[in-house]
Amino acid sequence: MQKDNLGKVALVVALVAVAIAALMVFGSSMGLWEPIVGFMASRNYHNLLGYVVVVIALVALVTGFSAKSSAKQDSGTKGKGVVKSTVALLLGLGILAPSIMALVIEPVKYPPIHDITTNTQTPPQFVFLTDSRMGARNTLVYGGADIAAQQLQAFPNIQPIMADLTVEAAYQKALSVAKTMGWTIVAQDPKALRFESTATTPFFNFADDVVVVVSTFEQGSRIDLRSVSRIGKGDAGVNAKRIQEFSQRFTE
Template identity: 30%
Template sequence: MIRRRLYTEERFSPLARWSFRLALFSLPVVALAALLYRTGFLDFQPALVTLATGLGLAAIAGILGTVAFFITWETGWLGIGRAMAAVGIAVLVLAGPAAVLARGMMLPPLTDISTDAADPPRFRSLALASPREANSLTYGGIDNAAVQRMAYPGIKPVDLTATPEEAFNTVLALVQKRHWTILDAVPPRGTRRDGQIEAVAVSPIMGFRSNVSIRIRPTAKGARVDVRSASRYGSHDLGTNSERVEALMADLAAERRHR
């Protein structure tokens, strides 16, 4: 007599499979957005759309992975590992942008920050290098200054007891340490000419560019340093310009204290 064997087919959750695939696919989409923008193959708007697509795929993958986890847990189907992996990848992709966006949305939609709102440092070389479709390099005036004072009361010039030449050299060293691309560096000439440094700062991951102008002006006791940072594109800097200005001024003050 031939014995029959009963085979129990274990079903794999299709939702877990697709959530994992979407999560994996979101990784190269986000990386491609950053790479193509940094290398100049994509302009700002297409790069932003590509980035948003990658983040959207990661969000969908996270939602599907969460649903798939509970389905596999209840039914005993295979795929709980892939569902958990999909959620993990989604969290990895979305955590950083979500934190920046959440913080930025609590701040006013500014793109141009200056320590001297009445007479902000000018963009000269950057005015020639800035693309036509980029944000205007004209400061927003009284309205911009009022909003800035409310949001960032700590954005102020730094007065140094050093000579203008010493202040210029210190600032230039700090800019070089940050690996900003320097377009122009004009040293001060006594009381006859302000010193000025113009540079382009690039964000760490996506490579979004901001124009930076630093002015070193002689004073009765030494020199005053003013900084202006303006996003090249977009209608909201999410607080990045204020962070850049505050960090540079803090490093400048600390550098002069140790001398």
């Protein structure tokens, strides 16, 4: 193989690797497989793809620079090969970026829980959604005091939403916020001031179930939420962040 072709090969390999990495993350959203399949594939092979690209790109880059000593090779061709190798190297480093960042910045450690609620004493209960919901491996039965203690220690700011609204107005606003956040409303009961919905994560398309309950509080209303992952022992803070975002949007 001519040395000027190595850069082209490195770039092609890099583009294919990027496509595979993206497919592992978004394949479930495209209906190709279950979320856990893409997640496990990414966990096992994402970094490997990055290492392969970086190694090939470095070999092509070094070879391209060493080829400058050859008078037989056109300088324009050599330059293009080096550029392609450089782009391939950057793509490889991009694939490895999450791992590199984890070395530079210590990752946040979340407790191994996947059931977060604004009311740990009397968590909102699911009525329409059950343990038989599609793809679920986790129960909707609340884990009790141990789960509550871990949540309160990790996410002390998860609190009920208090609003100066009638319960009817608070219910409609909560429903509107949920729809704005892209949740799929699977059941709603305006009389009971509650609704259940399903939210999906932007990466890997994991499904989490959310129940929202509105109740009277003094002269206004109180809104409680509970967000539960269908699979996985821990949720990397996703359910807590969802409730926090909901609370922020509701109070805006």
